[in-house]
Amino acid sequence: xxxxxxxxxxxxxxxxxxxxxxxxxxxxxxxxxxxxxxxxxxxxxxxxxxxxxxxxxxxxxxxxxxxxxxxxxxxxxxxxxxxxxxxxxxxxxxxxxxxxxxxxxxxxxxxxxxxxxxxxxxxxxxxxxxxxxxxxxxxxxxxxxxxxxxxxxxxxxxxxxxxxxxxxxxxxxxxxxxxxxxxxxxxxxxxxxxxxxxxxxxxxxxxxxxxxxxxxxxxxxxxxxxxxxxxxxxxxxxxxxxxxxxxxxxxxxxxxxxxxxxxxxxxxxxxxxxxxxxxxxxx
Numbered sequence: 001x002x003x004x005x006x007x008x009x010x011x012x013x014x015x016x017x018x019x020x021x022x023x024x025x026x027x028x029x030x031x032x033x034x035x036x037x038x039x040x041x042x043x044x045x046x047x048x049x050x051x052x053x054x055x056x057x058x059x060x061x062x063x064x065x066x067x068x069x070x071x072x073x074x075x076x077x078x079x080x081x082x083x084x085x086x087x088x089x090x091x092x093x094x095x096x097x098x099x100x101x102x103x104x105x106x107x108x109x110x111x112x113x114x115x116x117x118x119x120x121x122x123x124x125x126x127x128x129x130x131x132x133x134x135x136x137x138x139x140x141x142x143x144x145x146x147x148x149x150x151x152x153x154x155x156x157x158x159x160x161x162x163x164x165x166x167x168x169x170x171x172x173x174x175x176x177x178x179x180x181x182x183x184x185x186x187x188x189x190x191x192x193x194x195x196x197x198x199x200x201x202x203x204x205x206x207x208x209x210x211x212x213x214x215x216x217x218x219x220x221x222x223x224x225x226x227x228x229x230x231x232x233x234x235x236x237x238x239x240x241x242x243x244x245x246x247x248x249x250x251x252x253x254x255x256x257x258x259x260x261x262x263x264x265x266x267x268x269x270x271x272x273x274x275x276x277x278x279x280x281x282x283x
Contacts, residue, residue: 004035004087004090004094005035006083007035007039007083007084007086007087007090008034008035008036008038008039008087008090008091009035010083010084010087011035011038011039011041011042011083011084011087011088012026012034012035012038012042014038014042014045014084015038015041015042015045018042018045018046018049019041019042019044019045019048020267021240021243021270021274022037022041022044022045022240023038023041024239024270024271024274025037025041025236025237025239025240025274026038026041026236028236028239028274028275028278029143029236030143030236033142033143033236035087035091036090036091036094036095036142037139037142037143037236038087039084039087039088039090039091040088040091040097040135040138040139040142041135041139042084042087042088043067043084043088043102044105044131044135046067046084047064047067047105047106047109047131048109048112050063050064050109050112050113051112051113051177051179054113057113057114060110060112060113061110061113064106064109064110064113067085067106068103068106068107070085070088070089071088071089071092071099071102071103071106072099072103091142095141095142095145096141096145097138097141097142101134101137101138102134102138104130104134105130105131105134105135107130108126108127108130108131109131111127112179115177115178115179115180117180117184117194118180118181118182118183118184119183119184119185120183120184120185121183121185121186121216123183124160124163124181124182124183124216125160125220127163128159128160128162128163128164129156129159129160131159131163132158132159132160132162132163132166133155133156133157133158133159133160134159135159136155136158136159136162136237136238136241137151137152137155137156137237139234139236139237140155140234140237142237143233143234143236143237144231144233144234147229147231147233147234148234150229150230150231151227151229151230151231151234151237151238152229153223153224153227153229154224154225154227154228154229154230154238154283155224155237155238156224156227157220157221157223157224157227158220158221158224158238158241158244158282158283160216160217160220161217161218161220161221161224161241161244161248162240162241162244164213164214164216164217164220164244164248165217165243165244165247165248165251167181167182167213168210168213168214168217168247168248168251168258168263169247169262169263169264171258171259172258172259172260172261172262173262175197175198175200175259178198180194180197180198182194182197182209182213186209186212186213186216187209189212190205190208190209190211190212191205191208192205192206192208192209197209197259200256200259200260203255203256204256206255206256206259207255207256210251210252210254210255210256210258210259211252211255213251214248214251214252217244217248218245218248221241221244221245221248221283224241224283225283230281230282230283235277235278235281235282236278238277238282238283239274239277239278239282240274241277241282241283242273242274242276242277242282243265243270243273243274246265246269246273247263247264247265250263250265251263
């Protein structure tokens with residue numbers, strides 16, 4: 001087994017514990033692509049969990065900066081002791097991934113380590129574009145680089161829809177941390193402020209805000225469907241998006257209860273939806 005194979009195997013093992021849905025997406029991808037996808041997804045999972053492993057913003061920024069330094073060639077020696085980092089560098093090198101997109105992803109994640117509210121819908125869409133949308137497009141470059149440009153618009157909208165769904169799943173956790181991902185202008189239009197959302201004492205307004213946020217997710221999901229361009233080879237990059245409609249439906253049904261209750265569907269259901277999306281298409 002080559003060093004790359006060893007590093008990729010480590011990334012896949014890490015991903016199994018940090019992002020089960022994308023781990024399954026890797027298993028549903030062609031065998032020769034799994035290791036590189038796992039490295040990319042495990043890197044994303046590391047960024048996404050920074051807030052889980054630090055108590056203050058500064059250590060979080062330092063962790064994020066380490067990844068930036070690595071990608072910009074300032075910490076390559078550190079990769080020798082970090083198989084996940086080595087796997088990421090191998091993925092970038094083997095599949096000619098644009099480093100600037102990865103560093104923009106890191107930059108966007110700085111938002112996660114602070115408690116500043118999401119200012120607007122456009123700010124939310126920008127955050128989603130540099131995180132979830134970028135990840136889908138990078139995975140497409142790994143899977144089917146020739147056809148990846150054709151699915152760029154679909155990836156952009158699908159990533160926003162996926163970020164809406166993720167924020168709805170994380171609502172109870174975000175509230176405990178004092179974080180608000182629902183855009184402030186959307187909240188204001190439904191008679192709610194970020195502070196009121198955190199308090200959770202206006203259930204009627206919270207229900208309206210969640211309904212409006214679900215609407216934002218559905219709007220982008222519809223645009224992703226209309227954009228098309230997803231080749232059969234690139235379907236695995238979009239598989240986690242197959243969960244989005246079900247999460248949006250659950251959030252709409254729960255209403256204000258989504259502030260307190262995690263809406264994550266059962267694992268077997270998520271596996272079934274992703275397997276079906278591989279056969280029929282992601283949307």
